[in-house]
Amino acid sequence: MQTYVALLYSIILGEGRRVVMADLKSMAEELGLKNVRTLVATGNLVFEARTGEISKLEQRLEQTFEKTFGRHVDIIVRGAEDWLKLAASNPFPGESAEAGDQVAVRVMRERVPADAVEALQVHAGVDEKVLWVNGDIWLVFSRERPSSRLLAAANHKRFGVGTSRNWNTVRRLAEIVRGIGE
Structure with a gap:
């Protein structure tokens, strides 16, 4: 397992609607990510996942986010060492x-x-x-x-x-x- 940091470009879903961090954490856990943590209400995740290509992890997160919240958001992922x-x-x-x-x-x-x-x-x-x-x-x-x-x-x-x-x-x-x- 590898630790990663994921940063969402925006958590604003529309007029007056923001992603709640508990919902973001649940989304990540449903994706199979482990030991998921959030930091402040601005779209920051720290989690563990099998080691793999970061671009594929970003794509999975973005696709799942869009399915869950109905909006595409760019998500940048860095491995723990790089962070x-x-x-x-x-x-x-x-x-x-x-x-x-x-x-x-x-x-x-x-x-x-x-x-x-x-x-x-x-x-x-x-x-x-x-x-x-x-x-x-x-x-x-x-x-x-x-x-x-x-x-x-x-x-x-x-x-x-x-x-x-x-x-x-x-x-x-x-x-x-x-x-x-x-």
């Missing part, structure tokens, strides 16, 4: 310690080329930062401005399938992954 590497590669440890909700990573299904992130720099405010690390995009957002052009610019159209999680969520998912392995 722990992602968390350890945070290029903004100082900012993360000060304001973990202002640091985020856009976790990508397919690696983004390093030079593609340069295009995001034009959208960053003077107090915002963007870095490419191992195919994912790390961002530091401004506390001074209520909305950032940076987040909107790091979208599916520009970079492909991915989803963002703030540092607090990344760190807590890593803690869950470590706990399962103990």
Whole structure:
């Protein structure tokens, strides 16, 4: 068995309807996943499954989600080791310690080329930062401005399938992954 982290791009099903984490957990268990855990109400799963191709696991999760909830949602899966590497590669440890909700990573299904992130720099405010690390995009957002052009610019159209999680969520998912392995 292998531990995995799955991130849903969206849990909004329609006007006023969101996926309840207990229902998401039940869906995963019905799919045969073991030791399923959720984290906060934003579509994060940690579970165990037989070792296999991540793309096939993503497809199974997406198909089952659509059958269960009536809507397609992109789901990005990472193995435990890869998730722990992602968390350890945070290029903004100082900012993360000060304001973990202002640091985020856009976790990508397919690696983004390093030079593609340069295009995001034009959208960053003077107090915002963007870095490419191992195919994912790390961002530091401004506390001074209520909305950032940076987040909107790091979208599916520009970079492909991915989803963002703030540092607090990344760190807590890593803690869950470590706990399962103990």
